[in-house]
Each structure stands twice: as C-alpha cells, then as structure tokens.
Amino acid sequence: MELETQTAGALEQAPAQCGYAFDILTLFPGLFDGLRQESLLGKALQTGVVELATHNFRQWATDRHNTVDDEPFGGGPGMVLKPDVVVRCLREVRQKRPGAKVVLLSPAGRLFKQETAVAWAKLPGLILLCGRYEGFDARVEDEVDEVVSIGDYVLNGGEVAAMVIVEAVGRLLPGVIGNAASLNEESHSTALLEAPHYTRPREFEGRSVPAELLSGNHAEIARWRLRQSLQRTRERRPELLAGLDTRAWSKKDRQWWAEQTGEGPATKARPQRVAPGAPDRGAAAPADEL
Ligand code: ADE
Secondary structure (H helix, E strand, C coil): CCCCCEEECCCCCCHHHCCEEEEEEECCHHHHHHHHHCHHHHHHHHHCCEEEEEEEHHHHCCCCCCCCEECCCCCCCCCEECHHHHHHHHHHHHHCCCCCEEEEEEEEEEECCHHHHHHHCCCCEEEEEECCCCCECHHHHHHCCEEEECCCCCCCCCHHHHHHHHHHHHCCCCCCCCCHHHHHHCCCCCCCCCCCCCCCCCEECCEECCHHHHCCCHHHHHHHHHHHHHHHHHHHCHHHHCCCCCCCCCHHHHHHHHHHHCCCCCCCCCCCCCCCCCCCCHHHCCHHHC
C-alpha cells in the first residue's frame, strides 16, 4: 500500500533538502491541517526543512467496513484499536524512515519534557502513534520505542499530544525558529522559569513597565531578571529549585535570596541542576554579572 499523500514539505520535490520528518499515524489526519499551514513550522514545511506526513490507520484496514477497532476482551467500556491494522500501518511507515524513533502517545506513558524534545531534535525524525477510544491493543507497544504522555491529564486522543511534540521538537530544528538566542533564554532551557517580558506602552491601564528594564543598565537588567526568575519559580514551580546552586552568586544576592526564602544566609553548596543542552545561566550566573 502507498503512503497516504497527506504530506507537506518537499520530500517528493527535493528529498536531499528535507532534514527531519514527522510521521503522524492517526484516525484524524485533518486535525493537523492547521499546524501545517500556520506558524514558523508551517514555513519550515514549505521550504522543505521539515516534513510532516499523516497516515490514516483506516487505510490499512482490510475488511469492507474499514474496521480499525473492536471490543475489549474482558469487557469494559469503549473500543480498542486493532493491533493488526495499526502494526501494518506502522511497519510500512517505519520501513521508509530509517533512524526515526517510534513513539506511542498515551496518558500511561513516560512524561515528555524539554530535555526529551532536545534529544529527539537530534534524530532524523519521529513516528507518532495517536490513539483514540480506549487506546491501542497492548501488543502494539512491542513495536514502538517509547510510550509517552504530555502530562497528567487525559485527552480524547493522542493527536493534540502529537502536535505538542511536533511544536516542541520542530522549533529546535535548524532553520525553524531563526533566532537561536531566544531558544536558550526560555523557561525550561534553564533550571528556572523565565522572567516576565514587557513591550510598549510603558504605561498600560495604570501599570508601568518595571524601572529596571528601562534603565539601560545591563547589569541591573540581568539582576532584575534573575531575581524575577527565582521568585516566579519559587511561587509556581518550587520543586525546580531543589538543586539550586548559589555558589557563584554575589554576597548581596545570597542575602537577598535568604530573605526571600526566610532561610538565613544561603551558603550551602549543592549541585547545579540545568536542563540538558542549556547554557549555564540563571542561578549559576557569575557574581560579577549580578
Ligand atoms: N492521549 C490521551 N491523553 C494523553 C496524554 N496526556 N498524553 C499523551 N497522549 C494522550
């Protein structure tokens, strides 16, 4: 059987240019149309830097009703995606994508994180299996490299999870985002959440842009951002501060942090925790930068 021709990108026209391929195995390929057409990723698809191909499981069904699911053995609600149909589809796609990682999306999977995106961006591509209904027959898992969840909640299917992965990985690929510096500054590129951003107008409904950002003093701006990052992380994601290393901080900053946390002078050295691929920024910024 032919690969479904729902491809965007230029693999057919210019295979040598196409650096990365996302193959989405789904019952609802139309859900990916928006992703193809809009955004920076859409542009990368048009130029052939990235390819996004969808494959409808239904095309690999063999009966006249194109059946893709069946009742679960042992009873219970919902339907289960048939292993024969899914595996036929997967094997055909996989055979055409040497080196691609096969990922099954499920709320019962390992958590997808920024570090996962960084690692997967180094591959030649991803084959993403999107489940619907009660999910896949368990034997499909024998054919995949990883089972991955995007978070501790249950979606109606894996398609939105696949889009999250395409976005997170796609934007790390050369030629997609265009501004490598902005990748490194972001939340989860470092161990801390990103500081808030402001643009014009300076005054909006009675709220002003913080004076530090208008000062033109780079050291002052850097210190303000670091402190905002720390405060934000402490408020919203305190668990990220578990391995915080304050050794390279100025005395003033250590004092400030001790006041924030109510812990007294923070002199204890602990190992720094930085996301893979991230520059050693933020909490470990040298004292003279602060
Ligand atoms: N399918 C349904 N819920 C999901 C989740 N949280 N992550 C990945 N795939 C899913």
